[in-house]
Amino acid sequence: MRKSFKKVLSLLLALLLAASVLLSLTGCSAQAEYRDYTFFEMDTYIVLRLARSAGAFGYLSDEYLDSVANECDRIIASCESYLSCHNDSQLSAINTEIAMMLNTDEKLLSAIATADRLSDITDGAFDYTLGALSTLWNVSGGGPVPGEDMIAEALLHTGRDKFEIDGSTVRKADKLAMIDLGGIGKGMATQTVLEYLSETDIEYAIVSLGGNIGVYGNKPEYGSYKIGVRDPDESTEVIGYWFISNGFVSVSGDYERFFEEGGKRYHHILDPKTGCPADSGIRSVAVHSSNGAAADALSTALFVMGYEKAMELYDSDVIDFEAIFVTVDGSVVTTPGVGDDFLFTSDNFTFTEK
Ligand code: AMP
Ligand code: MG
Numbered sequence: 554m555r556k557s558f559k560k561v562l563s564l565l566l567a568l569l570l571a572a573s574v575l576l577s578l579t580g581c582s583a584q585a586e587y588r589d590y591t592f593f594e595m596d597t598y599i600v601l602r603l604a605r606s607a608g609a610f611g612y613l614s615d616e617y618l619d620s621v622a623n624e625c626d627r628i629i630a631s632c633e634s635y636l637s638c639h640n641d642s643q644l645s646a647i648n649t650e651i652a653m654m655l656n657t658d659e660k661l662l663s664a665i666a667t668a669d670r671l672s673d674i675t676d677g678a679f680d681y682t683l684g685a686l687s688t689l690w691n692v693s694g695g696g697p698v699p700g701e702d703m704i705a706e707a708l709l710h711t712g713r714d715k716f717e718i719d720g721s722t723v724r725k726a727d728k729l730a731m732i733d734l735g736g737i738g739k740g741m742a743t744q745t746v747l748e749y750l751s752e753t754d755i756e757y758a759i760v761s762l763g764g765n766i767g768v769y770g771n772k773p774e775y776g777s778y779k780i781g782v783r784d785p786d787e788s789t790e791v792i793g794y795w796f797i798s799n800g801f802v803s804v805s806g807d808y809e810r811f812f813e814e815g816g817k818r819y820h821h822i823l824d825p826k827t828g829c830p831a832d833s834g835i836r837s838v839a840v841h842s843s844n845g846a847a848a849d850a851l852s853t854a855l856f857v858m859g860y861e862k863a864m865e866l867y868d869s870d871v872i873d874f875e876a877i878f879v880t881v882d883g884s885v886v887t888t889p890g891v892g893d894d895f896l897f898t899s900d901n902f903t904f905t906e907k
Contacts, residue, residue, distance in 0.1 A: 740849020
């Protein structure tokens with residue numbers, strides 16, 4: 554790192570505060586314990602903290618840590634190349650040009666298969682085939698609110714029955730249907746980074762990738778990271794801290810991407826049933842899972858489902874996760890397994906024990 558220590562620290566703080574989940578960076582010893590990196594990939598800032606310690610072998614060299622960080626950056630860029638619709642990706646061709654893709658990239662096929670399983674598990678609340686709808690809403694581009702007839706039309710081009718996968722061939726039954734992996738891609742990339750770290754000499758690390766956090770290895774002493782869960786109304790405030798020692802945390806919130814029209818907020822998480830921004834009584838939901846793709850897809854899906862349906866999924870034991878919900882009526886509610894791992898600190902919301 555060529556920039557001065559102070560500059561780097563303030564940049565990191567700024568980036569972390571901008572993220573949906575905030576890592577706690579208090580204490581000077583953290584700088585000695587870790588070597589920190591920031592990159593910009595997948596349209597988001599990525600913060601990577603690699604522990605310098607090599608256990609009984611002393612410390613890893615800066616050169617080694619830098620090489621691992623560079624590889625993490627390369628891995629994330631490579632994930633973006635097949636998960637996003639940018640440039641000349643196969644996904645972009647599937648969405649815009651062709652009715653049939655032969656020899657589809659294995660990684661893209663595997664990502665679609667994972668997305669499909671999570672759609673099944675969430676009974677379609679997570680729907681990676683709603684590209685026609687997300688393109689129509691153009692939330693990142695500032696809207697405008699589409700007409701009802703246009704939403705109805707886009708809904709006709711949404712649904713898993715519009716795509717058929719046969720070996721390495723992706724066939725479209727409806728040429729206007731589009732795949733959108735935006736609700737799962739960053740979690741997949743976070744998972745891929747942690748898989749790579751397990752092949753290195755890194756003992757423990759944490760990566761934050763636009764609202765998706767991956768916790769790797771065995772951190773000594775208390776063993777957990779203090780992850781701030783953002784206040785939906787205040788970008789620099791938290792509603793509390795979630796102590797996480799392994800796995801993945803993803804957050805979906807109505808404050809992440811939205812535009813306003815006629816005094817109303819239109820956010821980016823769409824209900825595949827209505828074709829409109831989900832209106833299920835949730836402001837944000839943070840999900841902890843042992844799998845990065847699952848954490849990401851579930852955060853999107855639970856937001857769409859709302860608290861009651863989300864708890865039905867939790868109780869069904871179909872998939873293991875824990876979650877913290879912030880609701881429109883100002884409550885913060887957690888799944889039972891969160892327990893004392895969450896420290897509620899907000900004056901703006903009420904903690905409700907269920
Ligand atoms: P996230 O921030 O992880 O909740 O993902 C939101 C992104 O996923 C949006 O910007 C869309 O690209 C896409 N998306 C929106 N609604 C859904 C949904 N119900 N299922 C799957 N992906 C969605
Ligand atoms: Mg998601």
